[in-house]
Amino acid sequence: MRLHKFSERLWFQTPLCPDNLFGHLIATAVPGVEEWRDGVYRRTLRLPFGCGIASLRPLTDHVACTVELSDPRDLSSALDLCRFLLDLDASPMVVDSALSADPLLAPLVSRAPGRRVPRSVDGAEFAIRAVLGQQVSTKAARTHAARLVSRYGTPVGDLFLFPHSFDPADLAMPESRRRTMAALLSALESGLDLSPGADRAAARSWLTSLPGFGPWTVESIAMRALGDPDAFLPTDLGIRLAAEALGLPSTPAALVRRSEVWRPWRAYAVQHLWATGDHEVNRIPA
Structure with a gap:
């Protein structure tokens, strides 16, 4: 398959905190689909006219982006997906100002302004991976996903869809x-739409009706596949531990009530709370 290469600069409003953004994508990367090499994150893209590979390097005021496409008509779609993946259209000053109004969150925001929400370029892929990751470690989930890719993946250059x-x-x-x-x-297959522009309420309703889809899985998909800036994970163990350490309520119901003051930016509050833990998703490898 011949791939056509294009290089662009993806500009964003500063500040941008790359640690959890790229750290999360790297730590959860599926072998064969994604990789981190020499300071560049690469992954495959499923596009309207074909497929491709995106290569993304974080820099001070932009992300250096190279896309290799099977069909040049997909350039605009590919760049839009890359921007969505890295949440580059966020307004960090608006988000940070809102969250800083809470005195318990303000120190976290001050230490790492401009946190973004790591998202997904493929909602169906993310939902499948979310199920693979239920009740297992990150490493085990990656192993399950890699096995699927090795058996069913479609080759794109040196990677796979x-x-x-x-x-x-x-x-x-x-x-x-x-x-x-x-x-x-x-x-x-029946039409569940998990793309960035999908109806979030309809997607949540459909997902909730499926067996084995609890609030954590549904909200994870809403946050990372649908791009809901207010998605919240009060049952997540990391969130509950961080909340308790900060003096916030740690039971899910109480934490939901307390989180009302963070709306409509609770997905960003999640990133700050997660970042209080010592986990590989919070840092870019040396």
């Missing part, structure tokens, strides 16, 4: 989770 269709019976996981995966694949 993540598969949207496969037999859940091939997955090395409990039968209950295979049923969850089968229900998701059926919904995607």
Whole structure:
């Protein structure tokens, strides 16, 4: 497959904190689909006219972006996906100002202004990976995903597109989770839209109706696939531990009530709370 190469600068409003943004993408990268090499994050793209590979390097005031496309008509779509992936259209001063109004969050914002929400270029892929990651470690989830890619992935240059269709019976996981995966694949085939411009309320409703889709999975998809800036994960263990350490309520119901003052930017509050933990998603590898 011949790929056409284009290089662009992706500008953004400063400040931008790259640590959790690229750190999360690198730490959860699926081998064969994504990679981090020599300060550049690469991954495949599924596009309207074909497919491609994006290479992204964070710099002071822009992200250096190279896209290799099977069809040049996809250039605009590819760049839009890269901007969405890195949340480059966010207004950091607006978000930071709103969250800083809470005296318990203000020190976190002051230490790392301009945090963005790491997102996904492929909502169906992210939803499948979310199911693969239920009740297992990040490493185990990556292993499950890599096995799917090696068997069902479509080659693009030296990488692969993540598969949207496969037999859940091939997955090395409990039968209950295979049923969850089968229900998701059926919904995607039937028209469940998890793209950035999709109806978030409709997507949430459909996902919630599927077996095995609890609030954590649904809100993770809303935050990273649908780009909801107010998605919130009060049941997440990391969030609850961070909340307790800061003097915030740590039970989900109480934390939801307390989080009302962060609206409509709770997805960004999640990033600040996660960053209080010592985890590889919060840092870019040396």
